[in-house]
Amino acid sequence: MADFGGAELDAFRAEARDWLEANVPQSIRGDTAAAMRFAGADKPTGDHLLWKQRMGEKGWGVPTWPKAYGGGGLSAAQARIVNQEIDRIGAYNPIMGMGVSMFGPTLLEYGTEEQKQRHIPPIVRGELRWCQGYSEPGAGSDLASLQTKCEDAGDHWKINGQKIWTSGAQWADWCFCLVRTDTSKKHEGISFVLINMHQPGVEVRPIRLIAGNSPFCETFFTDARAEKDDMVGPLNGGWTIGKRLLQHERAGQGGSRLTGGGPKEVAELAKRYVGVDDKGRIDDTDLRMRVARYQIDARAHGLTIERARAEAKGNSSPSATTSVMKNSSTWIGQTRAELLIEIMGHQGLGWEGDAFSESELEAVRGWLGGKAWTIFGGSQEIQNNIVSKRILGLPDTTASS
Structure with missing residues (x-):
């Protein structure tokens, strides 16, 4: 099937639009904040749960994953159409989390058939949550210095150590974790294991x-157990897998969806809070110019993502360009947050109370929380090092993940 238009894609768009019209509950349409709520402690109920179940059964939450494991089995072009139609109808993708953006794609590439059959379908249906056990108090940017130990205990692996900045660990069912299985080597002494979070040895x-x-x-492992078949890839072969997963993570962080509710939303909010002139434009020339610049940059970022995907048709794996897109998306997202706070004025600085709407309270928390984007998932400086070494071919003067 052709990637750029044609009768077949037009027919698929009609099919996707019809399915979404029939399956997206009216009550959730336009609730753009739902995805953020359900990324944390909140669990979907009512129509939100119904929407999640329908998408899980359809496989369109992970549209390009193989049908053999419950995915949509769609082409990249069809997946873009699904996402466009979801946006058009005012819905959101309810199948989310690290299982979708990071672990699942990695397991599809490196896992055994048994591991795929066991772990991929629950991710497709959104039934289990995953967290990432990478950083440690003494191993951040220099991740290969990690010391969490994994020992052969006969019929299972025994794990002891500490991880930090483990996003969502308090809600997670499983953890994909980098552990040290050989203390005599640095990179070559690391393995990639899966740890059930619901056991006494995990705090x-x-x-x-x-x-x-x-x-x-903070996540502590004290004689935690991982089964022998919960190691992905070979013993001491986890560094390669771990690096590939980071590429998937950065590819997700560089996606256009991370920039928030969209460039149009910023302009509409500005008109509501600041007002409009006699031509219907934002009634502040300087702000209008900066909102327009943000819209241009966000649009350019989205188009660059599409171009990179088109150019990588023969190679489905993420490349070093994910570092470029991660930094770009971070800048756009932080710019959006700054604009929203400025647009809302004192209403954008509320912390609690009935004087502030839910969106206003979310804006100030998003503005503060978004400062971390330049750090986690590989700091901005680390991404610049990767770009300079692997894309520009400059001399390697510093170590990077």
């Missing part, structure tokens, strides 16, 4: 952040 302590929430955690 999670949420870390309260400036934005008022606690998505990050």
Whole structure:
């Protein structure tokens, strides 16, 4: 099937539009904040749960994943159409989380058939939550210095150590984790294991952040257990898998959906809070110019993503260009947050109380929380190092993940 238009894609768009019209409950249309709510402690109920179940059964939450594991089995062009039609109808993708954006794509590439059959379908249906066990108190940017130990205990792996900044660990069912299985080597002594979070040997302590929430955690493993078939890839072969997963993570962070509710929303909010002139434009020339610049940059970012996907048709795996897009998306997202706070004025600085709407309270928390985007998932400086080395071919003067 052709990637750029044609009768077949037009027919598929009609099919996708009809299915969404029939299956997206009217009550959830336009609720753009729902995805953010359900990314945390809240679990969908009512029509939101119904929408999640329908998308899980259809497989369109992960549209390009193989049908053999419950995915949509669609082409990249068809997946773009599904996303466009979801946006058009005012819905959101209810199948989300690290299982979708990071672990699932990695397991599809490196996992055994048994591991795929066991773990991919629950991710497709949104039934289980995953968290990432990478960073440690003494191993952040230099991730290969990690010390969490994994020992062969005969019929299982025994794990002891500490991870930090474990996003969503307090809600997670499973953790994909980098562990040390050979202390005599650095990169070549790391393995990739899957750990059931519902066991006595796992303790999670949420870390309260400036934005008022606690998505990050300290995670402690004390004789935690992983089954022998919960190691992905070969013993001491986890560094390669771990790096590939980071590419998937950065590819997700560089996606246009991370920039928030969209460039049009910023302009509409500005008109509502600031007012309009006699031509229907934002009634502040300087703000109008900066909103327009943000819209241009956000649009250029989205088009660049589409171009990169088209150019990578022969290679489905993420590349070093994900570092470029991660930094670009971070800048656009932070610009959007700054604009929203300015547009809302004192209403954008509320912390609690009936004087502020839910969207106003979300704006200030998003503005504060968004400052971390330049750090997690690989800091902006680390991404610049990757770009300079792997894309520009400059001399390697610093270590990078």
